[in-house]
Amino acid sequence: MILVYLIAILLTGAFLAWIAGIWSPLWSRIISIVSLSIDLILILTIVSQPVLPGNKWIVDINLEWIPQFGISMHLALDGLSLLLLILTFFLGIISVIISWKEINSKVGFFHFNLLLILAGIIGVFLSLDLFLFYFFWELMLVPMYFLIGIWGHENRTAASNKFFLYTQASGLLMFISILALYFVHGHSTGSYTFDYIQLLGTKMSKSTGLIIMSGFLAAFLVKLPVVPLHNWLPDAHTEAPTAGSLILAALLLKTGAYGLLRFIVPLFPSAAVTFAPIGMLLGVIGILYGAKLAFAQTDFKRLVAYTSVSHMGFVILGVFSFNEIAYQGVVMQMIAHGISTGALFILVGQLYERIHTRDLNRMGGLWEKAPVMGAMGLIFSMASLGLPGLGNFIAELLILIGAFKASILMSCLACLGLIAATIYSLRIVQKVFLGNKNYDWDINDLNVREKIVTALLVIVIVGLGLFPKPVFNIARPALLKTLDEQREKSFQDQGISKNENPEKNISFFQISKLYFKH
Amino acid sequence: MTVTDFLSLAPLIIIAIAPVVIMIVISVTRNYKVVYGFSILSFLTAFASIFFIVPAIPHSIEPLFVIDIYSLFFLGIIIFSALLVTLLSYDYIKQLDGVREEYYIILFTSTLGASLLAVANHFILFFLGIETLSISLYILIAFQRSKDSSIEAGIKYLILASVSSAFLLFGMALIYTALGTMQFNGIVSALGESGQLSPLVISGFAMIMVGIGFKLALVPFHMWTPDVYQGAPAPVTAYIATVSKGAVMAVLIRFFFNIRGFDNRSLLIVISGIAILSMFIGNLLAIRQKNIKRLLAYSSIANMGYLIIILLTGTNKGIQASVFYLISYIITTIGAFGVITLLSTCKYEAEKIEDYKGLFWKRPWVAIVFTLSLLSLAGIPLTAGFVAKFYLIFEGMKAGLMVLIISMIINSVIGLYYYLRVITAMFSPANETELPAISLTGNITLCLITISILILGVYPGWLIDIIMKFVNL
Numbered sequence: 001m002i003l004v005y006l007i008a009i010l011l012t013g014a015f016l017a018w019i020a021g022i023w024s025p026l027w028s029r030i031i032s033i034v035s036l037s038i039d040l041i042l043i044l045t046i047v048s049q050p051v052l053p054g055n056k057w058i059v060d061i062n063l064e065w066i067p068q069f070g071i072s073m074h075l076a077l078d079g080l081s082l083l084l085l086i087l088t089f090f091l092g093i094i095s096v097i098i099s100w101k102e103i104n105s106k107v108g109f110f111h112f113n114l115l116l117i118l119a120g121i122i123g124v125f126l127s128l129d130l131f132l133f134y135f136f137w138e139l140m141l142v143p144m145y146f147l148i149g150i151w152g153h154e155n156r157t158a159a160s161n162k163f164f165l166y167t168q169a170s171g172l173l174m175f176i177s178i179l180a181l182y183f184v185h186g187h188s189t190g191s192y193t194f195d196y197i198q199l200l201g202t203k204m205s206k207s208t209g210l211i212i213m214s215g216f217l218a219a220f221l222v223k224l225p226v227v228p229l230h231n232w233l234p235d236a237h238t239e240a241p242t243a244g245s246l247i248l249a250a251l252l253l254k255t256g257a258y259g260l261l262r263f264i265v266p267l268f269p270s271a272a273v274t275f276a277p278i279g280m281l282l283g284v285i286g287i288l289y290g291a292k293l294a295f296a297q298t299d300f301k302r303l304v305a306y307t308s309v310s311h312m313g314f315v316i317l318g319v320f321s322f323n324e325i326a327y328q329g330v331v332m333q334m335i336a337h338g339i340s341t342g343a344l345f346i347l348v349g350q351l352y353e354r355i356h357t358r359d360l361n362r363m364g365g366l367w368e369k370a371p372v373m374g375a376m377g378l379i380f381s382m383a384s385l386g387l388p389g390l391g392n393f394i395a396e397l398l399i400l401i402g403a404f405k406a407s408i409l410m411s412c413l414a415c416l417g418l419i420a421a422t423i424y425s426l427r428i429v430q431k432v433f434l435g436n437k438n439y440d441w442d443i444n445d446l447n448v449r450e451k452i453v454t455a456l457l458v459i460v461i462v463g464l465g466l467f468p469k470p471v472f473n474i475a476r477p478a479l480l481k482t483l484d485e486q487r488e489k490s491f492q493d494q495g496i497s498k499n500e501n502p503e504k505n506i507s508f509f510q511i512s513k514l515y516f517k518h
Numbered sequence: 519m520t521v522t523d524f525l526s527l528a529p530l531i532i533i534a535i536a537p538v539v540i541m542i543v544i545s546v547t548r549n550y551k552v553v554y555g556f557s558i559l560s561f562l563t564a565f566a567s568i569f570f571i572v573p574a575i576p577h578s579i580e581p582l583f584v585i586d587i588y589s590l591f592f593l594g595i596i597i598f599s600a601l602l603v604t605l606l607s608y609d610y611i612k613q614l615d616g617v618r619e620e621y622y623i624i625l626f627t628s629t630l631g632a633s634l635l636a637v638a639n640h641f642i643l644f645f646l647g648i649e650t651l652s653i654s655l656y657i658l659i660a661f662q663r664s665k666d667s668s669i670e671a672g673i674k675y676l677i678l679a680s681v682s683s684a685f686l687l688f689g690m691a692l693i694y695t696a697l698g699t700m701q702f703n704g705i706v707s708a709l710g711e712s713g714q715l716s717p718l719v720i721s722g723f724a725m726i727m728v729g730i731g732f733k734l735a736l737v738p739f740h741m742w743t744p745d746v747y748q749g750a751p752a753p754v755t756a757y758i759a760t761v762s763k764g765a766v767m768a769v770l771i772r773f774f775f776n777i778r779g780f781d782n783r784s785l786l787i788v789i790s791g792i793a794i795l796s797m798f799i800g801n802l803l804a805i806r807q808k809n810i811k812r813l814l815a816y817s818s819i820a821n822m823g824y825l826i827i828i829l830l831t832g833t834n835k836g837i838q839a840s841v842f843y844l845i846s847y848i849i850t851t852i853g854a855f856g857v858i859t860l861l862s863t864c865k866y867e868a869e870k871i872e873d874y875k876g877l878f879w880k881r882p883w884v885a886i887v888f889t890l891s892l893l894s895l896a897g898i899p900l901t902a903g904f905v906a907k908f909y910l911i912f913e914g915m916k917a918g919l920m921v922l923i924i925s926m927i928i929n930s931v932i933g934l935y936y937y938l939r940v941i942t943a944m945f946s947p948a949n950e951t952e953l954p955a956i957s958l959t960g961n962i963t964l965c966l967i968t969i970s971i972l973i974l975g976v977y978p979g980w981l982i983d984i985i986m987k988f989v990n991l
Contacts, residue, residue, distance in 0.1 A: 066979045068986060069912065106879070131908075138899040145938075150945050157942055164938060168898075169931040175908075176927060179915050 002042060003061055003075040003126055006085070007119050009035050009042075014115035021108010032096045032111040036118070040089035046082065047474070056481045058082065065132070070182075070193035074129040079478040080261065081125040083331060083471060084254060087338050088125070090460075091250050092118045095243035097453055098346050102242055102353060103151055110151060113143035117247055124255045128196040130178045133263075134171070137219070140252065141167055144244070152239040159232075159239035166232040170222035177215025181267070184208060200266055200485065209271035216264055217275070223256030224312045227286045234293075237305035238358075242349030245301065249308050249345060250338035257315045257334050261327070265319065266482055269490035272320070279320035280403065280410045286313030288413070291420030295427060300351070300358045304344045307384055307424065310417060311337045311392075317414055318399035322486060326402020327479040328472050329395050335471065336391030336464055340383035343457040344428075347377055350450055351432070354443040365437035370445040374433040376454045383461050385425035386418055391464030519579065526577045526585045528567040529593055530633050536560035537626040544619050550612055554604075557622040561601040561629075568594050581701050584639035587988045591841065592636035592768035599760045599848045600629040605963040606856045607753040609954070613864040614662065621661060628654030628757070632765035641690040641700035644769055648686065648733065651762055652679045658757065659750040662864060671749025678742045682732030689725025692718050702776040709777065723785065726773075727792075733766040734822045735815075737795040744807075747815035748869065752862050755811060756855030759818050760848040767825065767844060771837055775991045780832030789829055794925050796823025801932040811869045813936060814854060817895060820933060821847055824910060824926055831917035838985045839913040845981070846894065846906035846974055853891035853967040857884055860960045861953055868953075871940055876948025884956065885944045887964045892937040894971050897930055902974030909982070 013035025021028035046058060056078050063073035077085070095114065103110050120143070123136030141164055149160035178194070185202040186192035193199070204212070222229045237245045265272050272279075290309030297303035311333065318330035350373065351366075352358055367374035383390040386397075396418065404411040446454065464471065524531070539560075540553055568590050576586035604625060611621050631650030638644045656679070660672025694700050696718040697708035709715070731739040747755050779785050800819030807813040825847070828840035861868040861877075861884065868874070878885035894903030907930070914923045956964075974981060 064979075065977075066982065068979065068982050135899045135904075138904075142893065142898060142900075146945065149942055157946070161935070161938055161942070165931060165935060168934055172927045172930055176911075176915075176923070179912060183915060 001061060002046065003059055003077060004063075004073075006039050006042060007123055007126075009039055010115050010119040010122070014112045014119065017115060018108045018112035021106075021111065025104065025107035028108045028111045029096055029100060032115055033093055035115065036089050036092040036096065039122075040086070040093065043082070043085050043089060046077065047086070056477060060128075065129075069131070070191070070195070071131045072129050072193075072195060073132060074195055074197075075126040075132075076128045077126060078481075079474040079476065080258070080331060081478075083335060083474055084125045084258060085122055087254075087335055088118060088121055088251055091246060091338060091342055094342070094346070094453055094456070095246050097449065098246070098349060099241070099243045100449060102349060106150065110147070113146045114243060114247070116143040117147065118251075121247075121251050121255060125258060129194050130181070130196060130199065130263075131194040133196075134175055134178055137174070137255070138168070138171055140255070141171075144248070144252065147244040147247075148236055148240045151241040152244065153241075154239070155235070156239045159235040162232045163236040166222055166229070167219075170218040170229070173215045174219035175215075177212045180212045180215070184212070196263075196267075201489075202267070206270060206274070209268050210274060213264060213268040213271040213275065216259065216267075220256040220259040220264065221282070221316075223259070224253060224316060225256070225309060226282045226312075226316060227289050227309065230286070230290075230309050233309060234302050234305045237308070237345075238299060238301045242345060242352075245305075245345040245349070246342045249305070250342035253308060253312055254334045254338060257312070257319070257330065260316065260319045261330065261479075261482060265322075266485045266489075269486040269488075272486065273322070273490050276320040276322065277407070280317050280407055283313045283315070283317030283320070284410050284413045284417075286310065286316065287417035288313075288420060291417055291424060295420070295424040298360050300360050300363070300428075300432065301345070301348045302358075303360070303424065303428065304341060304348060307344075307421070308337070308341055310421065311341065311384075313417065314396055314399045314414065317403050317410065321399075321402045321406035322483065323402050323405055324476075324479060324483060325398050326406070327483065328475060329398025329400075329402055331475045331479070332391060332464070332468060332471060333395035333399060336383070336395045336461065339457055339461045339464070340380050340390070340392055343376070343380040343454065343461070344384065346453065346457070347373070347380065350446065355439075355441050360431045362439055363432045363441075364435040364439075365433075366441065366443070367433040369441060369443050372446045372451065376446070376458065377433050378429055379458055380461070381425040381428045385421045389462065389465045391461050391468070393465060394468050522574055522577060523579050526571050526574045526579075527583070527637075528571055529564040529597060530630065530637070532560060532564040532567060533597070533626055533630045533633060536564075537623040537630075540619065540623050540626070544623075548619055550618055553619040553622055554608060557604050557625070558601065560626070561597055561604060565594065565597045565601060568597070578639065582640045582643045583637045585637055588772065588837075588991055589637045589768070591985075591989050592764065593633055595841075595845060595848065596629065596632045596636060596761055596765055596768075599764065599852060600625065600632075600757070602852045602856070602963060602967070603753055603757045603761070605959050606756065606852070606859050608959045609957050610751060610753055610859050610862060610864065615664070615864075621658070624654045624657050624661075625757070628658065629761065632761050635765040635769040638769050638772070639702050641694070644773070645683070645687060645690065647765070647769070648729075649683060651765065652683065652733075655679070655754075655758060655762065658754045659746060661754065662751055665749075667749040668751065669749075671746045674742055674749075675746045678732060682729045682739070685725045685732075686729025689722045689727075689729060692722035692725065696722065702773055705777050715782065720784070723777075723779070724788075727788070730766060730770050731792065734763055734770070734826075735819050736792050736822055736826065737799045737819060740796070740800070740819045743819060744803075744812040744815040747818075748809060748811045751864075752811070752855055752859035752867065752869075755814075756852050756859065759814070759851045759855065763818070763822065764844055764848055767822075767840070770826075771829070771840065772991065774829050775832075775837070778832075780830060786830055789826060790919075790922060793823045793826050793830075793922060796820060796826075797925055797929040801929045801936075804936045805932065807936070808871055809869050810858060810871055810874070810940060811867075813871075813940070814851070817933065817936075818851070820929060821895070824907070824929075827910065827914050827919060827922050827926070830919055830922070831913055833913070833917065834990050836913045836917065837991055838982075838989050839909040841985050841989050842909050842978075842982060843906040846902035846971075849967055849970050849974070850891045850894040850901075850903055853887055853964070853971065854895070856960070856963055856967060857888040857891070860884065860956050860964070863954050871943050872949075873951065874940060874943050875946055877944040879948045881953060881956075883961075884964065887968050889941050889944060890968060890971050892941055894975070896934045896937045898934075900972065900975045902971045902978070904975055905978040906974075 057076040060076040065073040120140035127133040294306035318326040578584040634647030662668040735743040804816035828836040894901035897907035
């Protein structure tokens with residue numbers, strides 16, 4: 001039941017925060033933090049529980065919902081969702097704290113929406129029923145739409161509409177695919193169900209698989225986003241309030257990545273293999289194009305938004321490499337990008353609160369005035385460019401190693417992305433904190449609240465960089481299972497037995513040991 | 519007629535007696551509150567009586583009536599929506615000058631017409647029902663005699679509805695000529711004997727489709743909708759959008775399935791064409807509207823387009839899906855028009871999108887109801903509209919109607935765009951306009967609607983169960 005409680009606590013918290021907001025904004029904030037903290041503590045108790053070997057799902061609950069259509073309330077938690085849940089609650093708390101001063105109108109409704117989005121996100125990470133998954137998938141949208149549309153910057157209306165329409169349209173395509181999968185499975189086995197576990201073994205012809213998969217891909221690739229479909233992202237990120245950008249970049253994008261790992265790969269093993277070259281190519285295009293656009297921006301927030309496009313390119317590259325190293329990298333990238341990009345957005349927000357502009361050309365030389373802020377900016381820019389010792393480095397390195405095994409060319413091209421990342425990250429530091437003073441801003445350095453928030457994020461990102469092993473250990477069973485399922489089925493489909501698999505899986509731990517020796 | 523006959527018609531009889539009683543009361547003394555209370559009471563009694571006649575069915579009174587679970591279900595829907603409209607009308611009608619009590623009389627007669635459609639098994643009753651409904655609607659639409667737009671809408675509806683009735687009547691006559699029967703189930707056996715459809719029968723069906731198309735506002739018979747929706751008093755618009763369309767849908771489904779229309783290829787193609795056209799034209803025209811009533815009018819055109827997809831499935835499951843969709847659509851539409859009604863006065867109709875600017879900050883509760891209704895119309899999760907659309911797409915896909923389903927999906931996105939415009943307006947900064955206070959009954963109705971939208975959106979299993987168990991043709 002603990003999984004239901006997680007969602008229920010957030011929903012209750014959301015309503016309480018709204019009601020409390022009528023009388024006192026402070027209580028609304030406190031309620032939000034408390035409900036998120038309770039959830040965080042609950043989920044941490046799960047981490048400390050010993051996990052039974054061989055059991056993929058750490059917690060699994062299956063309740064009846066709409067039995068007439070074979071829809072159930074099936075929630076389950078494995079290593080992958082566990083990590084993402086921790087990330088969600090942690091950043092949830094952070095986003096409440098950073099809104100403390102920024103949001104001061106309609107505070108109750110703000111926190112209502114915030115908690116509702118988070119409830120939708122954890123619903124997405126937990127559902128093992130495709131209908132339920134779609135339900136949560138859509139549930140995230142409306143409150144996010146309000147968050148951008150009400151508390152956003154100048155062009156908020158257009159941005160929020162664009163965000164909603166892009167995601168909704170792609171979501172509906174996924175919905176059709178879910179239904180198609182349902183019927184294909186029903187016709188072949190006679191049991192009509194939306195349950196993920198049962199749908200896993202669905203047999204379908206290659207073309208059917210490809211068509212159905214493309215619906216899912218549409219939704220996930222828009223969310224991720226992948227380059228031709230990324231148009232909504234810079235607008236939404238830029239116009240959203242800081243907490244909104246944080247959640248968008250750090251959590252919402254991850255639902256797309258999660259969808260690829262959880263649904264595309266296991267449900268359509270052979271279709272995914274067919275799509276893999278295109279997927280990897282899209283990833284590389286995303287990495288390079290995103291970096292190029294990031295470099296060209298003059299709006300600080302837009303720049304950070306485009307770095308997301310670039311970083312998410314690594315995720316799709318890794319997902320379609322189909323090996324454990326890459327997958328570990330993908331998981332790490334999801335977490336590290338969440339922290340580092342989230343932190344950069346927070347920094348942009350803090351800067352905006354002080355100088356009321358996001359224009360890079362009007363900044364410069366701020367280090368003198370705000371050394372702490374400058375240092376933080378430096379750290380997170382370094383994280384973004386993949387400096388060893390910080391989480392992103394491990395993530396990107398692992399993805400590149402994994403991709404190298406799948407396609408040498410793609411991996412080499414993706415490496416260029418690291419150089420591009422260095423350029424745009426250094427440009428941030430150069431333009432904002434160092435360089436000439438274009439204006440004589442009179443600003444204060446970070447206050448205690450802001451220092452605590454950024455310090456927390458620094459600790460996490462450094463921790464991930466130096467001690468990544470717990471993350472690997474938690475994610476490993478889930479990833480191995482996913483890969484096994486994929487291999488087994490795609491070989492079955494192609495009529496090859498498992499033993500003929502020419503590719504030898506290099507032990508992942510050998511490599512990680514190598515890395516830590518040096 | 520036997521006692522059972524009378525008993526099984528109890529809801530209709532109650533609805534027929536109520537206006538007579540009101541007339542008598544009015545002739546003695548005009549008391550708005552008494553009339554209002556009595557109307558609600560009568561609707562409630564009529565609604566309750568439906569449950570008491572369940573043991574007596576299926577019962578048919580040859581040759582006109584058939585009272586089975588299907589008709590009872592639709593009777594329930596019709597009477598319940600009429601009740602909701604009545605609840606909403608209190609303030610709006612109260613502010614009118616001059617005659618006000620008559621509004622409720624006509625509400626009853628039109629509901630009687632609508633109810634006749636639900637139990638019709640014969641062309642005569644079909645026509646009688648449609649005419650009773652339409653004639654009452656002319657009066658209701660033009661009820662605000664002091665307002666030009668209201669009169670204009672009334673006349674428009676009068677002319678176009680008469681034309682459509684003429685088509686309907688002519689179609690019935692043609693079929694009668696060809697087959698010699700006017701009973702729905704007689705037609706199918708008559709058709710079965712001849713096997714091939716004669717041109718006479720086909721043109722008869724076509725004419726009937728034209729007539730029904732007018733009533734449901736399907737493209738290309740939709741021209742009247744925006745004007746009438748805009749000109750009619752807001753509660754009446756709610757009534758047209760829900761009760762009238764629901765009743766016509768009830769008779770259409772029964773007729774279509776009785777004659778096994780889904781076996782006829784040409785009919786299928788025509789209906790698919792109408793459905794796709796209705797969706798696209800309705801939604802595309804809605805995009806540029808600045809008037810919410812017009813916007814909802816176009817959205818209703820599109821919604822009816824979605825709904826008639828179900829005719830093509832030709833299965834009981836399809837009917838069940840359409841019933842669920844209809845219920846959710848009616849609740850949602852009454853919610854949306856209810857908000858418009860409650861924010862309007864007889865002097866000033868709150869119908870421009872600008873009127874809703876900043877509504878959320880001035881009247882959060884009303885704005886939430888409106889937002890929920892619009893999101894439900896758009897089919898966003900947590901709302902009844904989502905489950906309804908899912909159900910419809912589900913059955914459509916099962917029947918392999920991929921082209922229709924895909925155009926429905928495309929249209930859902932287009933639809934979302936203009937609903938979002940209204941929602942955005944509600945959440946934008948407030949302007950300085952006075953809003954009328956909302957009465958207790960209004961609040962209760964909105965509350966009922968909100969709860970229903972959410973319950974059907976989150977936990978629809980029980981209603982689907984009921985529908986699956988009972989709604990069969």
